[in-house]
Amino acid sequence: MNRVVITGMGIWSCLGVTLDEVRQSLYEGKSGIIKSQERVDAGFRSPFTANVPRPDLKPFIGRNQRQFMPEEAQYAYMATKDALEAARMDMDYIDSHEVGIIYGNDSVAEATMIALDKFRNLGSTAACGSGAIFQSMNSTVTMNLACLFHLKGINLTASAACASGSQSIGLGALLIRNGLQECVVCGGAQEANMYGVASFDGIQSFALRDDNDATKASRPFDRDRNGLVPGGGAATVILESYESAVRRGAPILAEIVGWGFSGNGDHISTPNVAGPARSLELCLKDAGVNPKEIGYVNAHATSTKIGDAREAQAIAQFFGECNVPVTSTKSQTGHEMWMAGASEIIYSMLMMKNGFIAGNVNFEYPDEETACINVLGETKEIAFDQFLSNSFGFGGTNSTLIVKNL
């Protein structure tokens, strides 16, 4: 069995588009959430969304390749370009080795809408544009990145709702551990436009505030939480076998020591406790790690009443006695959905490498069900060398990763 290490990271987030920017934002408790008048005018119930900048890919990619890339593929490109550079992996290396890609994505709503609107309005399929079919497929991110970066290994999109990013890292690690791949680009991407989440707003899952203060809307674990805030962008981690990283002289940042997963087999949107608990348990077992050895838990917690409560109870089952610090970075970023599992690994890595835990912004008081865990409301300078990260998604899909500092 091969050891699996992280050799590079790249991110395009509402907290920043470089690792330094993001680290600073985390430390300062900066919120990436704004109020969108556009959404209110269009008929959204909740006005809040993460403010994700739009990248300009023109300096890097010509029109003929760019036309295949919807918004989420563009975010993923920027994050991956940075991650490969950080991993000191150039095109010469990629051209002479087999590097794979498994990336999380679970929607292409706006791209599909634009293509089919053209078709329906003009009664012509050519009117959709030659890029439309490629933009309208869930696998658009891996399709585009594999071609742009000449990736010749595994080529696959993991769709597992809000666990997509985490599951993609777990799968990449599994292949490397078993010697089927030496290096896999893993991550998660999320379109940040309003069409991707219009029907999500429609089931009244999003946060509301009487004071309309966007920065206070996402409040995981807090007793006044009343819904999530949608976010987006992309995050990439380069996973490699330890041997390959050493051979290459690559920077070795951390090790993926465990991956756990489970299905709730229950309600499509409401999580139970048993399913997430099993994901945690399997991960701890896979890593051969005692809960006492975990210095920080990065929770999934999206700021919903029930979701946060169930997760708190699952975490308490294993970590209640050790009082391990728990936060949800979604308090600053909103729910990055298909990107979250990957971005939250990067947020946790930045904390671990820099000796702090970013406070769970807006956490003022727990309620009865979240009081069982130790949520940090303020940023604390704490050194830790191992963290656990949860991601849970609609349909009861759960994924948990444990990462150790090297």
Added chain:
Amino acid sequence: MTKNEIIEQVNELLANEFEVEVTDITPEANVKETLMLDSLSLVDMVALLQANYKITIPVNELHQIQSFDDLYNYIEQHMPA
């Protein structure tokens, strides 16, 4: 539309869509090379012309359009009155 109006409008549409300089588009220049068209982006050019000039260009006739001058002439001849 006069021939010159067609030329100016077509040049601007194509320069914009395919991200080339308008000044690169000259009557004798080769359409595919100048606009860097591959088989997929060729579809986009045909769709653009269809939307703006209400003309369809069948594949066998498309082969005969080499230069921009050929293109302007084709549009002028096939545009509905």
